[in-house]
Amino acid sequence: MAENLLQKGHAVAVFDVVPEAASRLASLGAEACPTPAAVVERCDQLVSMLPNSQHVQSVYTGDQGVLGSVRPGTLIVDSSTIDPQVSKEMALAAQAKSAVFMDAPVSGGVNAARGGTLTFMVGGPEAQFGAARQLLEAMGKNIVHCGEVGSGQAAKICNNMMLAISMIGAAETMNLGTRLGLDQKLLAKILATSTGRCWAIDSYNPVPGVMENVPSSNNYQGGFGTALMCKDLGLAQASATATGSPTPLGSAAHQIYRILVNQGLGPLDFSAVYKYISENQ
């Protein structure tokens, strides 16, 4: 993402807890900074991408955090996937410093980040969305305004809950059909052209050998990690609990992905749920 900003002509200052990541970007023309606070002192627009809610809280409101040094009018875009409630808290804290905080989680994975074709789901004030879009277009191709702050997270969490449910359903269905004697490629084709069609069936089939160029046909390497999906399902459950929303299958999906992580499948692509389903008769 930072490389794409550099390539599009932005002056970029960076911080990363992994020094090699920052120094690699420095060799491409970025300025490596010793703290997040040092980055924001040099910028009027800031983008962050962090693993989870605590990291976001720490980077913005912790010691040497961004909001201790931010100048009025700074536009902050956080592309982490975190609890929408934390995004709202960060926006209030930024507002107290006359800065604007927007949430903009991404979909598309490492390949889309590299190619500058990410989808950004953006939550924040309408008035600042234009500026955010201009910035994000250097890194993505589909920039969707979802509503007020936190709504980008909400959209991302909803999509990934639906995706996990579809993927487990696809794994169960392909396995059941296989044991009933159906040819796997034929079954995938029938489902892909029927009412059972979904992305997990027609674009990312979890059964090895049914499709080319998907993680299932490459020992579940690459793609979107099972541990990350498990985290997103945890966020969905937290949001569902906070809003009193029943999610019987979303809750079961979270449980199933926790089992996968506990069994050591966390680093594999999340379509490895087929491996779990098909190997546990």
Add this chain to the structure above:
Amino acid sequence: MAENLLQKGHAVAVFDVVPEAASRLASLGAEACPTPAAVVERCDQLVSMLPNSQHVQSVYTGDQGVLGSVRPGTLIVDSSTIDPQVSKEMALAAQAKSAVFMDAPVSGGVNAARGGTLTFMVGGPEAQFGAARQLLEAMGKNIVHCGEVGSGQAAKICNNMMLAISMIGAAETMNLGTRLGLDQKLLAKILATSTGRCWAIDSYNPVPGVMENVPSSNNYQGGFGTALMCKDLGLAQASATATGSPTPLGSAAHQIYRILVNQGLGPLDFSAVYKYISENQ
């Protein structure tokens, strides 16, 4: 289906337990018969469409059943959605009379039946598939050979299990997003263009008012009944149990649709699971 056979020039003999159904077809040129056995005495090709496994067993192997009067060489196509194991039993019983029994459950619902655009998923011997296809083309547009007898049922059951899981997931996801403050049409659009995309989101959205011309926007009238989906999920669970296939979400889907039926929602379209999810906070 019988009307389409008549319109395509077939001579048709019919039996139905509802006399009005048979007499209506008689007024269009069919010959109404007093028993299933009387039908098969007049035919060399027979199509049946029945609610569930017991009805198929009764019509074929019961008193005055079809197989008591069938002539050698008769082609039998059963379009009921039933247990694949029962289809296999019927095929063996037909074989003992030198007749051929194929299973060919349909998808597409009442509108596709009326318009002659059904999809038939056909299980039976390769050698007789050509004759079956020729017959079925009078009633459908997509005739798929799935393998040996029972494999049409297997494909249908797999599709409907995947569909039920997707539909419940769509209902949970649309409801969660709504409670998180997202606009429903915007959320449907985001999901439909992301990895959470599925038929239940992009072609049959369960939220009233999100799409036109779907049952959810018409008080869940028409479409595919919740009670029928519940029955198909029961068949999926029977097949999963018989083959030792784990189906954690398929099993939960069956349970959820049983609750809907118990709550009196059986006659509504199966997308009414959104009504259940959104009204039970």
